[in-house]
Amino acid sequence: MRYFVALAAALLLNACANLMMKFGMHDISGGGGWLKDGPAGAVGAILHRPVLIAGMVCFAANLLCYMYALQRLPISVAYPIMVTAGFAIIVVVAGIYLHERLAVSQWVGVAMIMIGVWLVASKAAGQLQAG
Numbered sequence: 001m002r003y004f005v006a007l008a009a010a011l012l013l014n015a016c017a018n019l020m021m022k023f024g025m026h027d028i029s030g031g032g033g034w035l036k037d038g039p040a041g042a043v044g045a046i047l048h049r050p051v052l053i054a055g056m057v058c059f060a061a062n063l064l065c066y067m068y069a070l071q072r073l074p075i076s077v078a079y080p081i082m083v084t085a086g087f088a089i090i091v092v093v094a095g096i097y098l099h100e101r102l103a104v105s106q107w108v109g110v111a112m113i114m115i116g117v118w119l120v121a122s123k124a125a126g127q128l129q130a131g
Contacts, residue, residue, distance in 0.1 A: 003072040004121075010065035011082050013058045015089040020055030022098065080120055084113045 028045055037044070046052045069078055088110050094100040102110070 017058035024052035
């Protein structure tokens, strides 16, 4: 069970990191972007945006949790859960806070993805308990 908790923490941290990157880059997109002043300018842009630093910290914590989960969970189970559940979280948060909109057919796709994640996760939990 603790490996599934680590996987859940990893996917939440990954989703948070991606969203923080989007929020942090939102105000940089104009005027030539963040690389217009070269690598030193890019580092300066990152260091002056705490949300970007927090996003990088979330990515690092995500890696630690994911590696822990992979000690016991098969990657054929962990990776699909990580990617698809993270996708669903990002879609919902992006819709609420970034006003990104999906068509009804896309929402149906998100629901189907979540059903697939549930099927994969429930089967994996049974396999781990039996093994």
